[in-house]
Amino acid sequence: MTVTKEQLRAATLLSRIEGRSATVGVIGLGYVGLPLAAAAMRSGFSVIGFDVDRMKIDKLEAGRSYIDAVSDDDLSDHMAAGRFAATDDFARLAECDAIAICVPTPLTKQREPDLSFVEGTTRVIARHLRKDQLIILESTTYPGTTDEVMKPILEATGLKSGKDFYLGYSPEREDPGSAGFETATIPKVVAGDGPIAAKLVAQLYGSIVKKVVPVSSIKVAEVVKLTENIFRAVNIALVNELKVVYSEMGIDVWEVIEAAKTKPFGYMPFYPGPGLGGHCIPIDPFYLTWKAREFEVATRFIELAGEINVAMPHYVMEQLAKALDQRLGIPLSQASILVVGVAYKKNVSDVRESPALKLIELLEARVADIAYHDPLVAKIPRTRKHPLLSGKNCIRLNRDSVSAYDAAIIVTDHDSIDFGLLGNHSRLIIDTRNAMESRGIICDRVVKA
Ligand SMILES: NC(=O)c1ccc[n+]([C@@H]2O[C@H](COP(=O)([O-])OP(=O)(O)OC[C@H]3O[C@@H](n4cnc5c(N)ncnc54)[C@H](O)[C@@H]3O)[C@@H](O)[C@H]2O)c1
DSSP: OOHHHHHHHHHHHHHHHHTSSSEEEOOOOOOTTHHHHHHHHTTTTTTEEEHHHHHHHHHTTTTTOSSSTEEEEEEHHHHHHOOEEEEOOGGGGGGOOOEEEOOOOBBBBSSSOOOOOHHHHHHHHHHHOOOTEEEEEEEEOTIIIHHHHHHHHOOOOOOOOOBBEEEEEEOOOOOTTTTTTTTGGGGGEEEEEEHHHHHHHHHHHHHHHHHHOOOOOOOHHHHHHHHHHHHHHHHHHHHHHHHHHHHHHOOHHHHHHHHTTTTTOOOOOOOOOOOOOSSSOOOHHHHHHHHHHHHTOOOOOHHHHHHHHHHHHHHHHHHHHHHHIIIIOOOOGOOOOEEESSSSTTTTTOOOHHHHHHHHHHTEEEEEEEEEEEETTOOOOOOOOGGGGGGGOOOOSSSHHHHTTEEEOOOOOOOOOOOOHHHHHOOEEEESHHHHTTTOOOOOOEEEO
């Protein structure tokens, strides 16, 4: 059997990956990219991290991490060993054998996929593309992005995918704030454009994470990620709807879920809340919705889930107004409110798409005074959706501050919040996370919403 030149070159790349002598480039050193870079370093690869944000590069060069999942020591050790460099010099992409792209994939103002980061990054890679490089997209996106958007840009260089360079897709599955999982222990779905690329992608991630799950095509891998997040968005919407219905009936949805989840099969608990947050669940489903239109297929479940989840901050505000009136005789317009927790999820400092920001914005226009406390968010950073909230400072949580407000709304139940203090000194607590009862704090001034 004759071996072609391409096969020989691919075999060389494969053995460089197996032997960890390959250099891995990671583009976009955020919540996904930096932990991936760290996992690759820990597996023995030399890693070059790329970002357009000079402040991040400066911090990394000084051995300082800005992501909880990656420690300063981890970075400094690998930098000292010459296994990690961070740069905004994209000419260094030519030094990389494999390049993982972890740039943002947000929605535009019209709630359509914004692929400008992926496209821009692909153009930069194309400028430095050389033979035998493996390019993998990690960003969450609609099926067809890698094949229909990235591949033509890369092939416009004259190099061909599957022959001169290799293209793949492998979605990220981070669970920020969760102690149980880290990049290396979460199974990773992998796919390539053609059999050689598929083998290379599987080998690369197989060297970094404990388990890889190969699928037959890049499109399948792209929708696996969307399917996971749509599943969450729809189930959270369902339980949010049940919360509203049961509340009218005087039934506590949290007690219902606790009992229902004792069923050992056919049920999986999802929890209600003040609305969806984070970079993924509120956004990703609409990547599929958009693409489905091209096929003239409606995505009614996804749209409906979006409607229900988006209505939650409004529902919480209504429940707050009702409780203020019925329990304290104070109209919403005269009330002072303390929002407890502004991160989108417990034990993380990330406020992207946080329902707390929406709630604060709604309340700022309606109440007399509003403040927030979040032990992990000292100041609200600038966000695209809520620019007017940027710079707002966290207040301290103590007996005086708690009792100075008519009501506290628990939006995020970080473990480090002193809920006992709230229980002892708040006049009214609107609890959107069942934070009080789940900690054994039973108090008749708590209203679940
Ligand atoms: N955060 C999560 O938990 C999570 C989980 C799974 C998947 N994802 C997906 O991963 C992707 C990245 O998300 P993230 O949360 O890490 O975002 P992030 O905003 O934390 O990080 C993105 C990084 O890319 C950088 N960047 C932007 N444009 C760039 C460019 N042209 N070149 C180089 N760097 C650039 C930004 O400066 C930033 O550091 C998104 O598609 C997201 O949907 C995120």
